[in-house]
Amino acid sequence: MGNLNIKEQKKSWIYLKKWNCYKLEQVCYCEKPRVPKEQCMNIFVPAEYMDKQGNRITEGSRMGYTADTAPVIFENGLAGYHEAEPFELDDHRSMGVESILAGFVYVSCGCRGRSSVDKKGILCGKAPVSVADLKAGIRFLKRNASVLPGNMDRIISVGISAGGAMSTLLGCTGDCTDYEEEWKEMGADLTQSDSIFGAQCYCPITDLDHADFAYEWMFEGQIHYMGMPFVGFNEGNLSPFAQSLSWKMGEKYVEYFNTLELKNPDTGEMLKISKDHGGNGSAYLKKQLEKAADKYVAKFPERKQELEHYSWLHFREGKAYISSIKEMEQDYHKRLKLCPAFDDLDLIQAENQEFGTSVTDKRHFNTPLAKIMEELKVEHPGETARYLPGYKKICGDKELARQKRLLNPLNYIGKEKTAPYFRIRVGAKDADTSLTVTMILALKLMECGKTNVDYEIVWDEAHGRADYPGEMVEWVRSIYAV
Template structure:
């Protein structure tokens, strides 16, 4: 699916943790505080202060978007970068752009009450900016350090082999750049959800936010955790505080993101109106409004970081890394950690599967996600192509429209894994996630007890820094879902490729199972033979948005 922009006509028409027993014990207090915060942040009248949106300050543009229904010419109003807080740390990143369709294929469109697609362009927990965006879908993830001091940060330079099988560009940690320009369909072509949303008649908001590599003149890191989620929440508050000024239904905000952006989208959905973020939002001058979103679209979310190393080894421990070697003793110890963590969640699988444990999770993934993904893929092939694929992959038994195979054969089919062990809290502090938890002039820190104990950089402390547990809670949607956060989104779209070895498939599995257990509307599946950043059913997502928001197309 291509999104081809034609020459624009421009007319200016206006001026302008789950963290342990102690944390769980605080469930009641947290829930009450979040409930009070949610009530206090009910939709307010239109903002008339410093953060007031100017409805007249737009530029009119025209672009062509290729959709599953063919090319569509869309004329839309575009508001250039708008700072969404009154006390920005970095206005270049703490700003957003707005796109509102007014004509599609020459037919007038009224987007007054349309859903608002809130699409972040974060990848690798790097900064994202809309400062130079001149149209829809042009939010940019930044791998480097615009502050000039940090360079690309931990993770090094992009590898020659992306591991996606698509030739997509990657970030310094091997992740496909996410958001507006990072998703790939089954043909390896870029998918722009902002453009597809615009072509469907939705309002599109693309926020920038701080990221882990940003430093000031003194070498202080000011975009590490929890900066990104605080900024995205502030951007949501800006939109909701401008009810009646900004086009679209501010009660029907649908968040989207991929990779680390998918993690942040999930976190937006899970943590709506949580009081935990109030001090951070106040510090940057966020609007006094709700930061809850209506629905959350999450592609290959890199989340639940404090448990990600164990999950990765449980999932991919039998696979050889693309580069380097695998310490089997480390892999075994981390797998044991995952078994303990999974048992503590007390989750039940979808479709009546029953309790999810480390012992049966392979069967659960096969039955619920992986085999159905293979079947969907095979059914979509022409007879000759299907026969050729099955001949090349004899481990698959195909009968009566069903694909069967073992977990071991599936892992062999996936091949080399993207990362070594530990995959996230690396012993030498070289991981992007280590940088995400940096502080002050310290570029990277350990965020797990296991990583800290096995540090190879010369650290003498045996425990992680005292602020790490609270930061992990701020960055993990599972923390908020464990507390049944009343301000969470109630509609979820969750996707990942079956060949995505950037994180464990259990991350998606646990997120979906948790939400389903809470009674939320969850649409989750996996894409067969697809790697990191894949999105092969974007048109279905656009239709799903219309359904859950009640939008009549």
Template sequence: MASTGGHGSSGPHPRNAKGTFDSHLRFDNSDYTTLTVTVDGAPTKVRWYKEICYVANPQKMADTQSGIFGTSTIANPECGYQSMNIFVPESAFHDRSTAIYFGVNNAGWMSSYVGASVTDGASFDSATSNVGAALKAGYVYVDVGTRSRGLVAADGSYAGKAPHVVVDAKAAIRYLRLNDARMPGSAERIVLNGTSGGGGLGAIVGASGNSTDYLPYLKEVGAAGVTKSGKSTLRDDVFAVNIYCPITDLGNADIAYEWQFTTLGTRAATADLGNDPAPAVSAELASRYASYLKSLHLRTSDGRNLTADTMIAAIKKEVIRSAETYMKAGSANTIPDLGEQITYTTGGFGQPPTEHTYTNDWIDVDNAKNKVVSLDMAKYFQFVVTQATLKTVPAFDAWGLSNAEAGRTESTLFGTAEQEYSNYTAYSWDNNDVAGDDSGADDTGLTWSQYAKRDGLAAEQVHLLDPMDYIGTKATTSANWYIRVGTRDRDTAFTVGLNLDRALAADHSVDDLNYQLAWNQPHAGNYDVPEAMAWIAKVLKEADRRQGHHGR
């Protein structure tokens, strides 16, 4: 949204034009294994097209990979990170118009080895499993593997540097489009689903459809629909985006995080929880946010300019809407009164569930009328950070700064294949003080501004991951968006999701925008399967209506 240069669409797509690699990427509809699964107690046959390599030139990986989820041995180092499993339920065996539910699995923007979410004998409850619900609805389910941070290639280089994760997702989409006439499901109806880093991936893929920016990278991996001269013969836009807690706008995520958690004194007020490790750095980062927000030229839902002066009120409005939506959804959905205890559970992403209680001192509600009486935002933010210590300072680009713990920060997404990490924000680059890491002013002799002008690799990588740079441009942004962020999410600033919503609301190509804070949910996804699936069915039906079709 902030920048409009260099985001052209990939232009016309001649019906009979061929990509250089298309002949190597032909789908074989006879090469499948039949599985039997149970969905809501009913057995159904599923055809499994196993580990389809969606690029002609996959990058070979090291046999052993280590990451935030431990160490594992890779069964398919040749193409396990650039392949996908396709699962076709019985009802879709011969249906070429049903939707394709396209799942990415990139928590923390980490690389994702191809997964098999459907196994023989598995049992699914469609009320809680998005996979089971997709199969029950008759959608083709696609489980996609992608390169991303933390991945090591067979030659020892770092294989997951940006924008490879976006390129891989686009290459998988192009494979589906190339083979649309030969396989079940419609590539015109791809619904992309992802959470956390996967939500961030979904946001950029959904925003940047058909942009020429990615064509050199797509050509390099041998993606479908790319000619020898680097032109495109296929599209890579998607029909709909269904994402949760997207970690996105990484170039500005640090300043947004510190602004949100310092503007009402959250870090200082909860210092006893370990939340205030570097007050001066927090203040410096937070001071940079107002000008960035102003540069986006966004508006609140009631038409005011969205600025540092109106942002807290805008978040407050969304929290109130979330609470009232929750109360209205059923008589059992009550919120504790002031002074009563709230019970909530933390966990997820490999961590065991842990139950906590907290005395409600921040929201006053009238459950009988399903109304919020009052909301104290300072105490609300303090409540949010009781479930988990706030992230380090900086929160997303901490590698190379001796005052911060790098931990799981996203710095490893950036830099060359020979660098473990590179700073990608102005503050972290200019304040990098780890000698010999080839990142920052200390090693390069260049300030961030100078580096961005002379080389700017990390800045370009940030751009290629940022949906805010593509919404409202010549790129083909998806027409349908379902975005959820939990009211207890402390993993990124609420401002990030709200800005994404406001940018999409201003884009006239977006037909259906369903953004909301999900009441009492943490940094997680797919907790509202019936609601999300109902939305998908609705936008598909609306598309049918516009096209004059009836049913699938």
């Protein structure tokens, strides 16, 4: 059993001489954790802010911050929606060391994930449990704000991939009551706020309602995929059935995108797309890629020659110009996944497990695919007979609809308490999802009028912590100067 008052947990702070900071490890943030090693956090505090007994020192400072003013970096390690135990400070996946050196308080928060099981062997980490756990962690920190160093009104979440999606949700769903069912079950604090100050979102896997369709529009005509051996498939070519499915899914995405009424933030012009990467929405995406190339060359001028060998990338008066996204995808931004990319036909993708239940580990979740497969019955009778029943089965499932709604930040932008700052970074080579998914997220946040959005594509980076060294810390300092 956990305790919501940190002092009652009677844990001792550990001094880390190498980084001159204190650590409190495996702090449980709820009263009834089903998986204690996941539903806990590690807290790291610069030594200037506290003594070895854990008492705050208000007169000490590091890099201009004090125990009262230091921002709190709240990082999750959720990768592929897999359960995550909290990081150690110098884990290669974390930004713990740079946070501590910058004078920030660093919290690595664990959470349950898609294959979590409790002590009885029951699955207990399906959507939306991960984000509910992380919100419980924020509420715990705010409950204990009087004894913990750091400004709990200046919490900045950080996450990569599925963790980036969690960071996005934390920023979009402040104080939203939709997760109360999960909080009550785990014994989370129900009185504190879970709103945050900023969200750093690296390559966020969001809008799973439409991500499959976005992927087929992005990689239209590409039948060769690079493969994901760790998932269960190697490099190969799409089957004729998958190619037919891909074409129809790409068409559906055009319809969806053009109903969003997205606006170019620079001109106010309504953005639209068409098949074959046409439309001013595609042109806006291309512009972001060109800006990414320009920044890359500005930082590494000696590498410009490497970029000039691409037939689709040119430099005019010192500025990058991409002549064709389609050509770019043939030798730079290559298709990685099968079709469908997320709701896999054979249930092998992480998302199939994420949308499972306590009794069904994996299932389909993309309900519109049932209708599309119906249209392919004559052309592909064998494949539709094999796969269509699985997609029909989920149509009308109310619990699945709830899971999808609570895991999609687009459902909440501007409707709940929104973090005043977002920083979104995605790699130009990221083929884990469509580049338009992150673009839509950024544009929707800009349009809601409640947050400042710093959105960039980062050249030559793939899926992961797509960023330039030091820029995230600089961003934190820029949005919270003391």
